[in-house]
Amino acid sequence: MFVLVELFGIPRQRAGQAVVKLEVCEKSTCLGNIVLQLAELFPDLAEECFKGQQLQTGYVASLGGKTFVRSPGTKVQAGESLLIMSADSGG
Amino acid sequence: MSHFGYHGHYLRIDLETEQVTRVPLGAEVLRRYLGGSGLGTHLLLRENAAIHDSLAPEAALVFAFSPLVGSPLTTSAKFAVVSKSPLTDRINDSLASSGFAMAGKQSGCDALVLVGRARQNSVLLLDDGRFELLPVQGLAGQGTQQTERMLQKQLGNDWQIASIGPAGENLVRYATISHAGRHAGRGGAGAVMGAKNLKAIAVRGSQRVTWADGDRLNAYAKDLALRSVGPETAKYRELGTASNVLAFNRLHALPTRNFQQGSFAAADQLAPETLAVNRVTDRSYCSACTIGCEHRYSLEEDPATDGESVRLEYENVFALGPLCGIEDAHAVLKASQMCDQYGLDTVSTGGTIAFAMECVQRGLLDVSWLKFGDSEALWRAIDLIAERREIGDQLAEGSRRMAGWVGQDSLAFAPQVKGLEIPGYEPRALQTMALGFAVGTRGADHNRSGAYEVDFSERVDRRNLQNESAALAIETEDKAALMDSLILCKFLRGVFQDFYQEAAHILQLITGWDVTSSELKSNAAHIVSAKKLFNIRAGWHPKEDTLPARFFDESLDDDRQTKISRSKLDELIESYNQLRGWTQDGYLSSQQERELECD
Numbered sequence: 001m002f003v004l005v006e007l008f009g010i011p012r013q014r015a016g017q018a019v020v021k022l023e024v025c026e027k028s029t030c031l032g033n034i035v036l037q038l039a040e041l042f043p044d045l046a047e048e049c050f051k052g053q054q055l056q057t058g059y060v061a062s063l064g065g066k067t068f069v070r071s072p073g074t075k076v077q078a079g080e081s082l083l084i085m086s087a088d089s090g091g
Numbered sequence: 092m093s094h095f096g097y098h099g100h101y102l103r104i105d106l107e108t109e110q111v112t113r114v115p116l117g118a119e120v121l122r123r124y125l126g127g128s129g130l131g132t133h134l135l136l137r138e139n140a141a142i143h144d145s146l147a148p149e150a151a152l153v154f155a156f157s158p159l160v161g162s163p164l165t166t167s168a169k170f171a172v173v174s175k176s177p178l179t180d181r182i183n184d185s186l187a188s189s190g191f192a193m194a195g196k197q198s199g200c201d202a203l204v205l206v207g208r209a210r211q212n213s214v215l216l217l218d219d220g221r222f223e224l225l226p227v228q229g230l231a232g233q234g235t236q237q238t239e240r241m242l243q244k245q246l247g248n249d250w251q252i253a254s255i256g257p258a259g260e261n262l263v264r265y266a267t268i269s270h271a272g273r274h275a276g277r278g279g280a281g282a283v284m285g286a287k288n289l290k291a292i293a294v295r296g297s298q299r300v301t302w303a304d305g306d307r308l309n310a311y312a313k314d315l316a317l318r319s320v321g322p323e324t325a326k327y328r329e330l331g332t333a334s335n336v337l338a339f340n341r342l343h344a345l346p347t348r349n350f351q352q353g354s355f356a357a358a359d360q361l362a363p364e365t366l367a368v369n370r371v372t373d374r375s376y377c378s379a380c381t382i383g384c385e386h387r388y389s390l391e392e393d394p395a396t397d398g399e400s401v402r403l404e405y406e407n408v409f410a411l412g413p414l415c416g417i418e419d420a421h422a423v424l425k426a427s428q429m430c431d432q433y434g435l436d437t438v439s440t441g442g443t444i445a446f447a448m449e450c451v452q453r454g455l456l457d458v459s460w461l462k463f464g465d466s467e468a469l470w471r472a473i474d475l476i477a478e479r480r481e482i483g484d485q486l487a488e489g490s491r492r493m494a495g496w497v498g499q500d501s502l503a504f505a506p507q508v509k510g511l512e513i514p515g516y517e518p519r520a521l522q523t524m525a526l527g528f529a530v531g532t533r534g535a536d537h538n539r540s541g542a543y544e545v546d547f548s549e550r551v552d553r554r555n556l557q558n559e560s561a562a563l564a565i566e567t568e569d570k571a572a573l574m575d576s577l578i579l580c581k582f583l584r585g586v587f588q589d590f591y592q593e594a595a596h597i598l599q600l601i602t603g604w605d606v607t608s609s610e611l612k613s614n615a616a617h618i619v620s621a622k623k624l625f626n627i628r629a630g631w632h633p634k635e636d637t638l639p640a641r642f643f644d645e646s647l648d649d650d651r652q653t654k655i656s657r658s659k660l661d662e663l664i665e666s667y668n669q670l671r672g673w674t675q676d677g678y679l680s681s682q683q684e685r686e687l688e689c690d
């Protein structure tokens with residue numbers, strides 16, 4: 001089972017890739033676990049965008065591009081897409 | 092009277108009689124309106140500018156500086172241009188940056204109020220407070236950057252110049268005022284300047300203001316500068332505002348083909364991540380800025396060709412790319428460069444052309460070459476707009492007036508609010524922003540309402556209007572009003588833990604006032620009410636606070652669930668008005684009106 005993580009902007013720059021397919025052991029996981037898995041894979045991404053299990057203030061995640069979430073406990077279902085991007089969308 | 096951070100007066104210049112008046116500004120007015128947009132709005136109200144046609148000689152055009160200009164604070168070199176908009180007939184405040192702000196303030200005033208019309212096409216010189224009008228001599232018809240170059244060659248490099256391009260001279264209703272490649276862009280301030288027969292304003296000076304606590308201000312400025320290069324601004328430093336393209340596209344929030352869709356298949360080709368692979372890039376800074384958000388890309392992919400480069404912002408990419416169905420990055424860069432040179436607001440240019448393209452698509456307009464996705468058509472339309480030739484004469488009026496000319500219910504899909512073309516935030520996908528657009532005093536505007544920040548958070552469901560949206564929209568609008576009056580760049584906003592608290596601290600150090608965060612909150616709301624008062628005097632009606640019918644009646648082709656509920660939006664506009672202390676339909680309370688009139 002997988003969660004598809006799509007990265008935009010600075011998170012994409014730091015990870016060096018746009019999409020990451022993360023394996024999950026159960027039917028669902030949580031945002032905090034995904035952040036930890038990503039941090040292991042991409043230390044530069046973690047340094048800039050994460051603080052432990054949490055997203056740094058300037059960053060936000062979105063479930064399937066619909067709902068924005070930040071809480072590490074937020075459930076993410078296997079098969080779902082999780083987007084990580086800058087929270088500051090001004091321009 | 093001496094004030095820390097201010098000169099304590101403005102210069103009122105009648106261009107027809109060439110009479111200059113130095114008008115004192117009292118401490119109460121400065122403390123309440125601060126500078127920039129706030130002070131500019133107050134001065135427009137003093138001039139009773141709402142009742143005049145925006146392009147008439149009596150119309151006032153205000154250049155307002157701020158208490159922070161000239162200070163060591165990062166991003167503080169900014170000025171506001173405030174007038175009645177020829178595009179909306181409502182208030183318009185546009186901001187630009189850099190040396191003009193500093194030299195303008197050093198010329199010895201806190202604002203310039205220009206009234207009347209020069210007898211011939213002229214350049215206004217302000218040399219340490221001394222005023223002179225020069226005939227333009229060879230500048231007529233020149234592009235904005237060429238005008239600056241020619242004038243600096245003639246006058247000297249210590250002069251800072253704000254100018255208009257051919258679009259302003261030809262009274263295009265969304266012409267800009269340009270300085271150092273940046274533009275006071277929205278709402279047509281360039282046409283107001285053109286109507287005054289002013290091609291350029293050149294300023295220099297040596298009159299510096301003093302700070303109440305210079306040592307602590309320097310220490311604070313160093314700390315802010317350090318914070319300004321942290322993760323909160325990484326997006327602007329590394330990719331620029333155009334980094335919105337891919338994220339917005341994924342969220343169906345990237346307006347495409349005149350808001351018929353919210354995503355664009357070729358978005359990848361226009362994203363900075365792709366442009367940077369194939370083109371030479373560089374980055375530049377406004378004066379007194381540590382962020383450096385300005386990203387430039389070579390016009391051509393081949394680095395061996397002439398090294399011309401073009402500044403690219405998200406709004407240029409969206410408006411001249413997806414909105415017009417243009418996939419080719421070169422076409423967007425070239426169109427952007429053309430707008431810069433002509434002095435055209437890219438959002439209104441792209442918005443009006445895209446509207447006309449949809450009119451052609453629907454068979455409402457017989458201009459067969461003006462098709463979505465056609466780069467040559469985009470360039471041709473921009474040329475015609477700036478020169479006001481052929482169909483360009485209608486396009487130069489903006490989408491709302493053009494819809495009046497086309498008729499046949501085309502107003503339903505003219506992409507504007509109060510006449511101002513909607514920026515690159517699809518209202519159906521970002522519905523708190525939709526409310527911000529509807530109630531905005533300047534019209535549809537992402538700089539005066541930052542409600543998209545709320546949509547990009549867990550606080551709301553961005554695809555549905557919610558009861559909380561009204562208060563949240565006010566929160567972002569007030570914050571923007573304060574930032575635009577101090578003035579500080581909005582790209583700093585993520586850096587502040589408690590913006591109002593820090594803003595109060597900054598003002599204490601600069602002015603010596605015992606100002607508090609709650610006073611600043613109240614000032615911000617007061618400034619928004621002052622703008623509303625201007626609009627009411629200019630003939631505002633509650634029916635203006637809405638969106639084009641398309642957003643209520645049509646869902647996005649590529650996200651079928653998204654439509655805006657008209658009744659919910661109306662309900663939230665009433666809530667918004669009540670929370671502002673206005674009447675339910677949006678007029679000021681009599682007490683608010685009295686207070687504003689006493690200022």
